[in-house]
Amino acid sequence: MKLSEEKHYINTIFYKVEQTAKYCKYLGNQVFQKLNMPLTLDEFSTLDTIKIYGEICQRDLAKLILKDRPSTGRILNTLEERGYITRFVDTKNNRLVRKMSLTAEGEEILTKATKVLRKYVDNLPEFMTQDDIKQLENSIQKFKQSLEKEVEMNI
Amino acid sequence: MKLSEEKHYINTIFYKVEQTAKYCKYLGNQVFQKLNMPLTLDEFSTLDTIKIYGEICQRDLAKLILKDRPSTGRILNTLEERGYITRFVDTKNNRLVRKMSLTAEGEEILTKATKVLRKYVDNLPEFMTQDDIKQLENSIQKFKQSLEKEVEMNI
């Protein structure tokens, strides 16, 4: 890469990652709308993450779903209001924390949404080969770990 | 990758790209604050993009800086108020469009900001090898092109 190109933001890897992430986010939201999903993408990924990790505190969940603590609390409020999760107080390292777990309705809607989504994804035209995806995952993992040393995530 | 892992959002490549992009964005803003930059990251990348592409219309600029048209217009308003750009009406495909160009002050602040930033980047500890970066760029390029076929960017 020539120096003259290198020095412009638009040619940096930072720009390319952010651009690709925007595509991911827009595509995800568009698909959720097109499929008339009963959940938003954020709600889906939150339920899905709770499903994997079981009972974790809100802050740990926030780190996983890539939101800050206020946003996470608000998402959980709406999921709780709609009866998809229940919240309760527990302790972690001798500290009071709020944890949550999926209700039967939460499990049900998550399963339903997952099925609809899977059907859509399976019918997409050829996307990338498994090798290409693996390669991208390795590269981006390395990059992310480099960033982690420098960035302060205040969550 | 096992099917049981594959089906959770947090294990998808979409999640990993979005996570890495957040790191990029936070790190960028943190560095700009730490260095007491005279511009925000958004303002810098806007000026930098105008510098490369010269006189382009707002919509084309919007696509480049990854903002929608209203956001782009507002960023340009503040840059114009501060005297870093001038705006004028021109035509593109027989249509009236607003284009912009850097003023002397705009050139100056961009050069100054670029220098400060370059000095910081050059003094960072070893980040990734050029080969690793090249590999990541290739992988993410392929991924982005796949997404482009599916996503509708309403800019």
Next chain:
DNA sequence: ATAATATTGTTGTAAATGCAACAAATTAAT
């Protein structure tokens, strides 16, 4: 010729995000 469609930019508004401040409780420091 008239109507429908498309492009560009602006305005307005609802939603999401970022962030500082706070409360409550625990741990560490002096």
Next chain:
DNA sequence: ATTAATTTGTTGCATTTACAACAATATTAT
């Protein structure tokens, strides 16, 4: 023992973002 610092979650607010609607103009369709 008292103070200081830390962790977790909430509240409030300013900023940013997303998106629909509009105005102005040009192109296309009928």
